[in-house]
Amino acid sequence: MRMYDVIVKKRDGGELSKEEIEFFVKGYTNGEIPDYQAAALTMAIYFKGMTQEETATLTQAMVDSGETIDLSAIKGHKVDKHSTGGVGDKVTFIVGPLVASVGVPVAKMSGRGLGHTGGTLDKLESVKGLQIEMSKEEFIHNVNEHKLSVAGQTGNLAPADKKLYALRDVTGTVDSLPLIAGSIMSKKLASGADSIVLDVKTGSGAFMKTLEDSEALAREMVNIGNNLGKNTVAVISDMNQPLGFEVGNANEIREAAEILQGKRVEDLRELSLEIASHMTVLAEVFSDYEEAYQALEKNLENGKAFASFRKLIEAQHGDTAMIDDLSLLPQASYDIEVAAEEDGFVSAIDAESIGVAAMYLGAGRATKDDEINHGVGITLQKKIGDEVKAGEALVILHSDEENAQASINKVKEAYNISKEKVESPTLIHKVIK
Template sequence: MRMVDIIHKKRNGSELTKEEIYFFIDGYTKGDIPDYQASALMMAICFQGMVPRETALLTKAMVDSGETIDLSRIKGHKVDKHSTGGVGDKVTFIVGPLVASAGVPVAKMSGRGLGHTGGTIDKLESIEGFNIELTKEQFIDNVNKYKLSVAGQTGNLAPADKKLYALRDVTATVESIPLIAGSIMSKKLASGADSIVLDVKTGSGAFMKTLEDSESLAKEMVAIGNRLGKKTIAIISDMNQPLGFEVGNANEIKEAAAILQGAKIHDLRTLSLEIAAHMTVLAGAFSDYKKAYETLEQNLENGKAFESFRQFVIAQGGNIEVIDDVDKLPQAAYHIDVKAEMDGYVSEIDAESIGAAAMYLGAGRATKEDHINHAVGITLNKKIGDQVKKGDVLVTLHAARENSENSIQKVKEAYHFSRNQVKQPVLIHKVIKD
């Protein structure tokens, strides 16, 4: 078998066989196939696409290129969630305790983040003492005892994806739906969960800017999961403005804790309940979505979900005092108000610009070597549909230095106004089950 023949076949729009896909993934992972041939095949896939069977085979080949995590010692049906990313997306810190409060095990491997804020692991490290470097035994024991654990990704999960993603990033092949879907699902499938709920974002702060593209990606990933024996559904949720009111690291933990204690932050609360309800139904804890949603909503009100969060923090070495009193979380040195310069209604908030403002403050990383400042971030005071008067505070920047002009400018660019009242955007667009 020759790589040039595989490239030629896909360039002409033909379907690749299992043997051809595995030949490529195995050879490229080992270094036997050069970057220029891998790049050529990626570009051919970009132009010609892949049928669902091919995409599933590509994903499985990437899973098989490295280790997989064996969670068989965890009792019960393990369910995981994944978000395609967004601004202010602290849903994991709410959904995990919610699902655990219903007795469903959540064993989550997460990574650090590149971009506007840290990843799940970075945000958890805002909690003093929180340990993400658990042994496999500690990880499994915590899930069996407390139904929830989150640890840093360990081992050699889907190394083919790591190599291919780096190559796609410099060859203009990132946007291919089959390649995106395969990349995301290979890591999820290697992580050992029995079922998966995907939160696919759409809008200005999402990777997929249009609902059509988001739906295509969601359907592709659901098809992969189901074809490879993992019951998978996807929720398409809006990211045309940040989720909730906080963007950063410590301040996102603070907002998540507030939701778990019953705070009525509509978009964040609703999306968290939606995802958690579907997770518990997939796990078999409830027979229908409505009953799951109602029970989980009660667990926000009666304190069960917050107690699950507390147990989770304590089990991983976190200082529980900073959860019980969130004012003890890292605090920024300066708080800078950005005010409205006109009367009207907020008609648009470019979430990507808000994310950039947060990164300029130090909440995120431009490169892997950058250090996260857990204390800095952004609090939104006005969201789409809100009426504002000139001089009202739109956003408060929590900064490490007094001069934060780049972030101020980005916030001003993000906000747009209308003289007429504006409706709030739809939060949940679709649920894809097959």
Template sequence: MRMVDIIYKKRNGNELTEAEIQFFIEGYTKGAIPDYQVSALMMAIYFQGMLPHETALLTKAMVDSGESIDLSAIEGYKVDKHSTGGVGDKVTLIVGPLVASAGVPVAKMSGRGLGHTGGTLDKLESIDGFNIEMTEEQFIDNVNKHKLAVTGQTGNLAPADKKLYALRDVTATVESIPLIAGSIMSKKLASGADSIVLDVKTGSGAFMKTLEDSEALAKEMVNIGKNLGKKTVAIISDMNQPLGFEVGNANEIKEAIAILQGAKVEDLRLLSLEIATHMTVLAGAYSDYDEAYAALERNLENGKAFEVFRQFVIAQGGNIDMIDDLNKLPQAAHHIQVTSDKEGYVTKIDAESIGIAAMYLGAGRATKDDSINHAVGITLNKKIGDIVKKGDVLVTLHADTAKPDDSVRKVKEAYCFKEGSVERPTLIYKVIRD
């Protein structure tokens, strides 16, 4: 078998066989096939696409390129979740304890953030002493004892994906839906869960900017799960403005705790309940959606989910005093109010610009070697649909510099106004099942 023949075949729009896909994934992972040939194939896939079962075979080959996590020692049905990313997305911090409060084990492997704000691990490390580096035995033991554990991803999960992603990033092929879907699902499938719930973002702060593209990606990933024997549900949710009111690591810990204590931050609360409901139904904890939703809502109100979060923090070495007194979490030196020069109803908040403003403060990484400042971030005072007068506070910047001019500029660029009332955006557009 020759790589040039595989490139030629896909260039002409033909379907690749399982053997051909395995050949190029295995060869590239081991270094036997050069970057330039795989680059040519990625571009052919970008233009010609892949059939659903073809994408599933690609994903399986990527899973098989490295280790898979064996979670069989964890008692019960394991359901994982994944978000395609967004600004202010602290949903995992809420959903994990909420699902665990229903007795469903959540064995979560997360990565660090690269971009606007930190990932789940960075946020949790706002808590002094919180340990995200556990042995497999410790990880499994924590899930069995507390129904919840979060750890860093092992370095050898789907190594083919790591190589392919780096290559796609420099060859203008990142946006290929089969390649995005294979990348996400290969890591999720290698992580060992029995089923997967996907939160596919759409809008200005999302990777997929249009609803059409987001739906295509969601369907592709659900089809991969179906083809590879994993029940998969995808929720398409809005990212045309940041989720909740807080952006930044310690800030987002505070807001997640507020939800777990019953706060009514509408968009964040509703999305967390939606994702958790599908996870618990897939796991068989409840017979249907309505029963699950009502039970989980009670667990937010009665403190059960929050107590799971407390025990989870203690089990992973975190300083519980920071959870019981949120003022002990990292605090920025300056709190700068950014006021509006315009007036009207907020019609748009460019989530990406808010994310970049947070990154300028130090809440995210421009490169993988950058360090995270857990204390800094942004609190939104106005969201889409709110009325604003000149001089009203749009956001509060939590900064370690007294004059974060770049962040102020990006925030002001993010907000758009118009006369007359504005409808608040749809939060959940569609749920896609296999």
């Protein structure tokens, strides 16, 4: 088999066979196929697309290119959750404890952040002493014992995806639906869960800016999961403004803990219950969504979900005093108000700009070597649909610099004030199974 023939076949709109796709993934991963030929194929895929069967085969080949995590020693039906990324997205810290509180094991492999704000692991490390690096044995023990553990990705998961993504990033082929979907799902499938719930974001702070594109990506990923034997559900949720009111690291942990203690932050609460309900139905703990939602809502109110969160912190050697007294979490030196310059109503918030403003403060990484500052961040005072008076705070910046002008400017860019009141955006657009 020649790579040249594979490229020409796809260039001309042909459907690649299982053998041809596996030949490409294996050859590119081990260095036998050069970058220029791989780039030619990804560009051909960009223009000609792939069938559902091709995309599933590509994803499985990327899974098979490295290690897979064997979670068979964990008792029960393991359900994973993945978000395509957003600003203020601390849903994992609410959903994990919620799902664990009804006995469903959550073995969560997460990553660090690059860009707007910190990743799941960065946020968790706001808690003093908390360890996200652990042996496989300790990880499995924690899930069996407490139904929940969150760890850094270990091993050589889907190396073909890592290599292909780096190539796509510099050859203009990132925005290819089958390649995006395959990239995300290869890592999820290698992580060993039995079922998967995807939180696919749409809007200004999301990778996919339009609902149409987000739905196409969601359907592609659900098809991959189901074709490869994993029951998969996608929830398309709004990211036209940050989730909740906190953006950063320690302040996002604080907000998640407060919700687990019964505080009503409506968008975060609703989305967390939505995702957790689908996860527990896939795990067959509840027969339908309504039954699951009611039971999980009860566990938010009776303290069981918060107890699961506290147990997660304790089992991973975090300082539980910081969870019992949230004021002990890291805090910045200065609180800086960014005020509205006119009366009106908040009509739009560019979520990505809010994330960039937080990154300027030190809450995220501009490069992978940057250090995260856990104490800095942003607290939104106004969201879409809220009335605001001139001089009233739109956000509060938590900064270790007395003058955070770059962040202030970015926040001002993010907010749009209109004379007419607008409705808050729909949070959950669609569920795809």
